[in-house]
Amino acid sequence: MKAGFPAARAGQKIGLLGGSFDPAHDGHVHLTRAALRSFGLDRVWWLVSPGNPLKSEGPAPLARRLRAAREVMQHPRVTVTDAEARLGTRHTAATLEALIRLYPGVRFTWLMGADNLAQIHRWERWPSIFAQVPVGVIARPGDPLWARTARAARLMRNDRLRRAEAQLLGGAIPPAWCYLRGPQVNLSSTDIRARGDWVR
Numbered sequence: 001m002k003a004g005f006p007a008a009r010a011g012q013k014i015g016l017l018g019g020s021f022d023p024a025h026d027g028h029v030h031l032t033r034a035a036l037r038s039f040g041l042d043r044v045w046w047l048v049s050p051g052n053p054l055k056s057e058g059p060a061p062l063a064r065r066l067r068a069a070r071e072v073m074q075h076p077r078v079t080v081t082d083a084e085a086r087l088g089t090r091h092t093a094a095t096l097e098a099l100i101r102l103y104p105g106v107r108f109t110w111l112m113g114a115d116n117l118a119q120i121h122r123w124e125r126w127p128s129i130f131a132q133v134p135v136g137v138i139a140r141p142g143d144p145l146w147a148r149t150a151r152a153a154r155l156m157r158n159d160r161l162r163r164a165e166a167q168l169l170g171g172a173i174p175p176a177w178c179y180l181r182g183p184q185v186n187l188s189s190t191d192i193r194a195r196g197d198w199v200r
């Protein structure tokens with residue numbers, strides 16, 4: 001494996017949680033634990049983003065966000081990585097292409113909160129994301145209709161796994177996605193910054 005990239009074996013099922021993590025919080029931890037429990041994954045990698053291409057304001061320096069994320073997320077099956085900065089990609093479709101090339105035989109699943117399902121149709125080449133990997137979505141406080149009204153959810157409705165099939169997601173052939181409701185954690189980086197607990 002290239003220096004600086006996490007190790008993985010062919011056949012492993014790895015969930016990818018991309019995010020600004022500006023800063024990381026227990027909502028991210030909650031999503032990660034729920035995904036490990038529910039989607040048939042061996043591991044989760046947190047992809048700490050160099051910067052969300054849709055956010056106009058830049059985040060805190062990457063090294064600081066990585067450090068804070070590693071403090072918040074301590075779990076033997078989770079790795080926090082700056083792989084996206086190393087790959088030189090910012091758009092998820094391109095990141096997935098690069099990771100799939102770099103890790104032949106590894107089964108990646110894209111993970112996100114329900115707020116991002118509602119927006120993903122604005123991401124660059126978003127259908128390519130669903131074509132490349134399964135997608136696991138975890139509920140988040142906010143609009144309870146996110147999953148039903150999201151444009152991507154409507155367009156991809158035939159590829160949605162039912163709750164009872166969630167454990168199959170990590171090994172599914174794309175396109176396949178699954179939305180899990182359940183206990184939710186009402187935390188966001190925006191709120192933490194607004195309280196002054198994290199200054200960029």
Ligand SMILES: Nc1ncnc2c1ncn2[C@@H]1O[C@H](COP(=O)(O)OP(=O)(O)OP(=O)(O)O)[C@@H](O)[C@H]1O
Nearest residue numbers: 019020021027031112113116140185187188189190
């Ligand atoms: N409380 C939460 N519950 C479920 N998913 C979450 C939660 N917080 C963040 N996520 C998900 O984690 C991923 C990374 O989120 P991000 O780092 O942008 O955190 P955020 O709290 O949404 O930040 P911001 O408020 O700055 O937009 C996204 O897919 C987001 O939907």
Ligand SMILES: O=C(O)c1ccc[n+]([C@@H]2O[C@H](COP(=O)([O-])O)[C@@H](O)[C@H]2O)c1
Nearest residue numbers: 018019020049052054091092093123124
């Ligand atoms: O590919 C895109 O166009 C795109 C647009 C917006 C967000 N993303 C990715 O979505 C993930 C969540 O972003 P954020 O800022 O909400 O944490 C992160 O990995 C971003 O790179 C990707």
